[in-house]
Amino acid sequence: MKRRGFALGEIAFVVLIVLGVLFVAFLVAPEPEEGPSVPIAKFESCGAITAAFKENAQNFRGGIIYEMGGVMPVMSSATGGAKDQGAASYSTTNVQVAGVDEADIVKNDGKYIYVVSGNKLIIADAYPAESAEILSSTELGENITPQEMFIGEDSVLVFANNYVQQYTRQMEIGGDVIMPGFSTTIAQLWDVSDRENPILEKSAEFEGSYLTSRKIGSNAYFVINSNPYYYWLYEETVNDEITIPKYRELGAEELDSGKEIEFEPVAKCGEIAYFEPIQASAFITIASMNIDDFDAEVKKQTIVGSGQNVYASLDALYLAEVNYNYGFAIPFIGDVMPPENPEETIIHKFALKDGDASYSGFMEAPGHILNQFSMDEFNGYFRIATTKGEVWSGNSTNNIYVFNSDLNMAGKLEELAPGEKIYSARFMGEKAYLVTFKKVDPLFVIDLSNPEKPEVLGKLKIPGYSDYLHPIDETHIIGLGKEALEADEGDFAWYQGIKIAIFDVSDVENPKEMYKTAIGDRGTDSYALHDHKAFLYDRGKNLLVIPILLAEINEAQYPEGVEKNTYGDYTFQGAYVYNLTLENGFELKGRITHLDADDESLQKSGYYYDSTNSIKRALYIDDALYTISDAKILANSLNDLSQISELKIA
Numbered sequence: 001m002k003r004r005g006f007a008l009g010e011i012a013f014v015v016l017i018v019l020g021v022l023f024v025a026f027l028v029a030p031e032p033e034e035g036p037s038v039p040i041a042k043f044e045s046c047g048a049i050t051a052a053f054k055e056n057a058q059n060f061r062g063g064i065i066y067e068m069g070g071v072m073p074v075m076s077s078a079t080g081g082a083k084d085q086g087a088a089s090y091s092t093t094n095v096q097v098a099g100v101d102e103a104d105i106v107k108n109d110g111k112y113i114y115v116v117s118g119n120k121l122i123i124a125d126a127y128p129a130e131s132a133e134i135l136s137s138t139e140l141g142e143n144i145t146p147q148e149m150f151i152g153e154d155s156v157l158v159f160a161n162n163y164v165q166q167y168t169r170q171m172e173i174g175g176d177v178i179m180p181g182f183s184t185t186i187a188q189l190w191d192v193s194d195r196e197n198p199i200l201e202k203s204a205e206f207e208g209s210y211l212t213s214r215k216i217g218s219n220a221y222f223v224i225n226s227n228p229y230y231y232w233l234y235e236e237t238v239n240d241e242i243t244i245p246k247y248r249e250l251g252a253e254e255l256d257s258g259k260e261i262e263f264e265p266v267a268k269c270g271e272i273a274y275f276e277p278i279q280a281s282a283f284i285t286i287a288s289m290n291i292d293d294f295d296a297e298v299k300k301q302t303i304v305g306s307g308q309n310v311y312a313s314l315d316a317l318y319l320a321e322v323n324y325n326y327g328f329a330i331p332f333i334g335d336v337m338p339p340e341n342p343e344e345t346i347i348h349k350f351a352l353k354d355g356d357a358s359y360s361g362f363m364e365a366p367g368h369i370l371n372q373f374s375m376d377e378f379n380g381y382f383r384i385a386t387t388k389g390e391v392w393s394g395n396s397t398n399n400i401y402v403f404n405s406d407l408n409m410a411g412k413l414e415e416l417a418p419g420e421k422i423y424s425a426r427f428m429g430e431k432a433y434l435v436t437f438k439k440v441d442p443l444f445v446i447d448l449s450n451p452e453k454p455e456v457l458g459k460l461k462i463p464g465y466s467d468y469l470h471p472i473d474e475t476h477i478i479g480l481g482k483e484a485l486e487a488d489e490g491d492f493a494w495y496q497g498i499k500i501a502i503f504d505v506s507d508v509e510n511p512k513e514m515y516k517t518a519i520g521d522r523g524t525d526s527y528a529l530h531d532h533k534a535f536l537y538d539r540g541k542n543l544l545v546i547p548i549l550l551a552e553i554n555e556a557q558y559p560e561g562v563e564k565n566t567y568g569d570y571t572f573q574g575a576y577v578y579n580l581t582l583e584n585g586f587e588l589k590g591r592i593t594h595l596d597a598d599d600e601s602l603q604k605s606g607y608y609y610d611s612t613n614s615i616k617r618a619l620y621i622d623d624a625l626y627t628i629s630d631a632k633i634l635a636n637s638l639n640d641l642s643q644i645s646e647l648k649i650a
Contacts, residue, residue: 015461018465030290036301038359040274040359040436040577043274045129045270046244048269049269050221050282053280053281064528067245068138069581071378081511085111086112087111087622088172089618089620089621089622091109091538091620091621092107093107094535095468096373097312097313099216099314100312101216102147102214102219102533103157103211103213106617106619107146107156108126108621109151111125112137112195113626113628115144115633116148116160117630117649119139119140119144119632120611120649121136121137121139121198123195124633126621126633127622127624129624130645130647131628135196136195136198138198140188144162144186145162147210150213150215152218153189154192154193154292155189155192155201156189158186158187159213160188162183162205164184172373182207184205185202185209187203187206187287187289188200188202189201189294191294202249202252203250203573204247204289205250206245206246206247207245207246207265208245208285209225210223211223211307211310213370214441214525216312217294220289220290220291220524221312222289223286223307224245224287225283225306226284226422227283229342235490236542236595237537244302245262245264245270245285245302246267247458247545248261248262248264249298255477267301271361274304275303275346275348275362278552280304282304282305282369283304284306287299287300287354288300288357296355298358299355303389304320306321307320308320310372311375311377312353313349313377314352316377318351318375320345320347320369321345321348322346322368322369324342343389344366345364345365345384345386346363346368347363347384349362357574362530363382363407366399367386367389367398369384369385369386370388372471373425373427374467378403378430380540381448383402384400384619385432391438396418397414397418398416398420398422399414400413400432400448402450410451410452411453411454416434416444416456417436421436423466423481424479424645426477428474429474430449431448433446433469433503434617435466435469437465442459442460443459444456444458445510445579446507448637457509458505458509460503462513463486466479466481466501467480468478468480472539475504475506476502476503477512477535478501478502478580479499479502480498480528481499481529482499483518484496487564488564494522495501495522496522496564497518497568498525498546499516499518499519500516500544501513501515501516502516502586516586519549521566522551523567523568523569523570524566525551527547533617534546534617538618538620540629542581543578543579543620544579544637545577545618546576546578547575547614548573549620550570550573551568552568553569570601570602572595572602574591574594574627575591575615576588577625589641590641592641593613593615594614594627594632594634595611605606611629612631614630615627615629616629623639625643630649631649632647632648632649633647633649634645
C-alpha cells in the first residue's frame with residue numbers, strides 16, 4: 001500500500017439545428033455503459049451564486065422558504081474469510097445492499113476490532129478472545145467528535161465533527177471582518193499497518209454536517225450538507241465567495257510538520273452546480289476517497305441543493321430530498337391554490353465508478369419517505385415507498401412508485417392504508433414489504449414482478465408495529481418494533497415494550513406471524529429500533545443479538561390497575577442473545593450487560609437514560625460474541641455466554 005426562450009420565426013431554424021446535432025451525436029456517440037448521464041447545470045459566476053442565495057433569503061420567514069408559489073423547509077451480518085491469521089468466520093456491519101458497506105462506530109476484520117468512541121480510535125487485537133488486548137487508543141484531535149468509520153486493508157477512514165472558532169478574514173472591500181465560527185466534517189485517513197501506532201496520513205475538512213457514506217471496493221463516498229450564513233448575504237462589502245462552503249486538506253507533509261492550512265472555497269464559482277429548479281437554501285457536497293491509497297486525490301463536487309436520505313447500489317447513489325410546496329396567502333393577491341402534490345420526494349441519481357459520481361438526472365415521487373430502506377434498485381428499476389399527508393390530519397395514504405432506467409415513472413401503487421403511515425419498508429427482489437400503523441400493524445406483501453403494475457398480494461393485521469424488517473430467507477422476515485394497546489378513548493394506540501416477530505410470507509396472499517417474543521413494558525428501547533447497524537443476525541449460527549434498555553412496571557405499585565400509558569422503570573441495559581430458528585422461534589440464551597452491580601444509572605426512572613456502559617453493538621468472531629459500549633469490549637462464549645475476557649476502553 002502506498003504511503004503517503006425563442007421568437008416564433010426562429011423555431012423552424014432551431015429545430016433543424018437541433019435535429020442535425022442529434023443526428024451527428026447518434027452517429028458518433030459511444031454506447032453508454034451504465035445508464036443515462038446528463039450534464040449538471042453550473043453557475044456562471046460567484047455573483048450568480050450569491051444572488052441566488054440572497055433572493056432566496058429575502059423570502060425567508062421563520063424556517064420556511066416562500067418561493068415559486070409554495071413553501072419548503074430549510075434545510076448484515078455476514079461471514080468473511082480469514083485475514084492476518086484471523087478467524088475463519090466473523091460478522092460484518094449489517095448493511096442494506098450486499099457489497100455496499102456502511103460506516104459504523106464499530107468494525108472488525110476477523111482479527112482486530114476497531115471502535116470510535118469519545119474522541120478516540122481504539123484498536124483491539126480480539127482474536128483469539130482468550131488473549132485479547134487493546135493495542136492502541138489514539139486521540140483524533142482536540143474538539144473532534146467521531147461519527148463512524150470504514151476499514152480498509154491497513155487503513156481506517158474516520159468521519160468526525162469539528163468546530164472552527166471565529167476568525168479574521170481580509171475582505172477585498174471594507175478591510176478585516178470577524179467571521180463567525182462554523183461546524184465542519186473531517187474525513188481522517190489513518191495508516192494502521194502498525195496497529196499499535198496508527199499514523200494520520202490525510203485529513204480532508206469540509207464546512208457542513210456529515211449526512212452519510214457508502215464504501216464500494218476501496219472507494220468511500222460521503223455526503224455533506226452545509227448552509228451559508230444568511231446575515232452575511234445582506235452585507236454589501238462581503239466577497240461573493242463567502243457563500244461557498246469552505247474546505248482544507250492536509251497531506252502527510254503538513255501533518256508531519258504541523259503546518260497550518262487556511263480554509264479555501266471547496267470549489268471555484270464556475271464549478272458549483274445546482275439542481276433545477278434552483279432552491280438556493282443550502283449546499284450539498286458529494287466526495288470520495290480511496291481508503292487504500294493515501295496519495296489518491298479527494299474527489300468532490302458541490303451542488304446548490306440539499307439531501308436527507310441516501311440509498312446506494314453497487315453502481316449508483318440516490319440522494320433524496322423532500323420538497324414541501326403548499327399554497328399560502330399573498331397580500332393584495334389572495335390565496336394561492338396548493339399544487340396537486342404539495343409534498344414531493346425528489347431523488348437525484350449519480351452513477352458511481354472508480355470514485356467518480358456522475359449526475360444522471362432526477363425523479364419525483366409524491367409524498368415523503370421514512371429512511372434509506374424506503375428506496376431500492378432492482379433489475380434496472382428504482383422503487384420507492386412514500387407516505388402522503390400526515391396521520392394527525394387524517395389524510396395520509398401510502399404508496400409505491402417504480403421508475404425505469406430513463407428515470408421515468410413506470411408504475412405505481414397508491415392509496416394504501418388510509419389514515420396510517422409507513423413505519424418500516426423492505427424491498428426483496430420482486431417483492432416489497434411495508435408496515436403501516438395507527439392502531440394495528442398491517443404488514444403488506446407487494447408484488448413488483450411487473451414494474452408497470454405493482455399490486456398487493458396479501459396483508460396481515462396484528463397489534464403493534466415493526467420499525468425494522470430483516471430477511472431470514474426469501475419467505476421469512478424478522479420484524480423488530482413495539483407492542484401496542486388500543487387506547488380506550490381516541491383513535492390511536494399506546495405503544496408498549498419491544499416486540500420481535502418472525503413473519504412467514506411463503507403464502508403471499510396470507511402472510512402470518514409464526515413466532516413472537518415481547519420484551520419489557522412501555523419505555524423499553526433499543527438502539528436497533530433507530531439504527532439497523534445495531535442489529536446482529538446470522539442464519540448460519542441461528543444467532544440474534546439485540547441491545548435492550550429494559551423498562552418494567554412493578555404492578556404492586558398500582559393496586560387499582562396499570563394504565564396503558566404507564567411507563568416502567570429501568571431495570572437493565574445490555575444485550576439479549578437469542579437462538580433463532582424457524583423450527584422453534586425465539587429461544588433466549590441469556591443476557592449480557594456492561595453495567596456494574598452498583599451502577600446507579602438504572603435506578604433513575606423517567607424518560608431519559610444514558611451511560612458509557614450501554615451496549616451499542618455486538619459482533620462475533622468464530623465462537624466468541626463481543627459486545628461493545630463506550631466503556632469496554634466484553635468477549636463471551638457463543639455456546640454458554642460465559643465470559644472469556646474484558647477490555648476497558650474508557
